[in-house]
Amino acid sequence: MGTDETPGAGPRVTLEGFLRARRDRVRPDDVGLATSGRRRVPGLRREEVAILAGVSTDYYMRLEQGRERHPSPQVLDALARALLLDEEATDHLRRLALSDGRRGRGSRRSGRVGPHLLRLLDRWGDTPAFVIGPTLDLVARNRLAEALYADFTITDNLARMTFLDPAARDFHRDWNRAADAVVAELHKAAGLRLDDPRLNGLVGELSLKSTDFRVLWSRHDVRGKSGGTKRLYHRTVGDLDLHYESFTVNDTEGQQLVVYQAEPGSPSEEALALLGSLHTAYPVTGSEPGAGERPART
Structure with a gap:
């Protein structure tokens, strides 16, 4: 393996x-x-x-x-x-x-996001934005990001969402590509944080519960999150073709700010605007990863 x-x-x-x-x-x-x-x-x-x-x-x-x-x-x-x-x-x-066998620094499961960054997320009303920790825990997200992931039951970690939540197969129109990227990001994190208990626990859980994850993990692909395109589907507004960029949060080790954008004047921009208008009740959240799952919508 x-x-x-x-x-x-x-x-x-x-x-x-x-x-x-x-x-x-x-x-x-x-x-x-x-x-x-x-x-x-x-x-x-x-x-x-x-x-x-x-x-x-x-x-x-x-x-x-x-x-x-x-x-x-x-x-x-x-x-x-x-x-x-x-x-x-x-x-x-x-x-x-x-x-040389030395233990890396462990990451805290419950990441904190500074108040200034939370206010910045709140001001971005027309684009989904969220903050992830070093092991892809979702530690904060704005209203539109919350609406974007509204179909998911698991909401605490991008890797768990991708491999353990059935909604991911519909949400990612190219699920294989999304899964490849998630595992490659975790491998990069593993090289930076050897023997991190949080990362080991996450990889252990995914290895036990997902055959797809085990196969991809054994390939040892390594790739960080920088920027690219996402081909998504939301059951309320349909297809979304978005570009994303990720930025290092300098005052918190391992955190990244990820921002999605649609091309101006595109159907995806119109879909995002509709999604935002339908989900105005969502607050900006600074989540505590580990709550993990919420009741399924009926």
């Missing part, structure tokens, strides 16, 4: 697990290696990675077995090239190597 299992917690992210998972995803022809006959591994063999990275097979095997934990920066860069890692995955590889 590419992760190490710890009793009572989610699959741990380790250097050896990351290397195994990413090696399985590189085909010989991706890196210009000739193949012949039947292969017993889905990707590269260990000795092939060693050759590409310019290290001995024995040394690389010790890395994958967790018996060598001090690869040099030069070796890490060579492994990144051999495994065709992008910039974010390479940074993740370096963090895992530098951690």
Whole structure:
């Protein structure tokens, strides 16, 4: 699976697990290696990675077995090239190597949002905006964001919402893409916060309850939230094509402000305006993640 299992917690992210998972995803022809006959591994063999990275097979095997934990920066860069890692995955590889088994700083489950940021959210009446914590807990949202997620029963965490709430399959018109992004964001968080109890508990819960999550987690994709497009469906106003941007909240470690926008004059802008007019009763909320679920609407 590419992760190490710890009793009572989610699959741990380790250097050896990351290397195994990413090696399985590189085909010989991706890196210009000739193949012949039947292969017993889905990707590269260990000795092939060693050759590409310019290290001995024995040394690389010790890395994958967790018996060598001090690869040099030069070796890490060579492994990144051999495994065709992008910039974010390479940074993740370096963090895992530098951690050397040390515990990361734990994140608090109940994030707090400053009053000035809450007032800013309140002023954005025509665009959904919310604040997430380092493990994708929704810690605050404005009225329109509350209305946007009104079909969900689970409302405390974007990952739990995506994988455990049936509403997500309709809400995300491209659910597979949304699920990929959520898991990649959690993997990045895991590299930054090794052995974070909150993150381990979340990954453990999702691994137990969702086969889709387990499969995606084993791929070790790494990607942060920056900006992009969302193709959504709201049962009241229909399809929504939105662009989002995320911004670091500098005075609170790990928090991000996420803002959705519709193209001016587009049907999605009209739909958002209608959604806002239908849900004016929603207040701006600074939520306490862990309330988790609300009664289903009838």
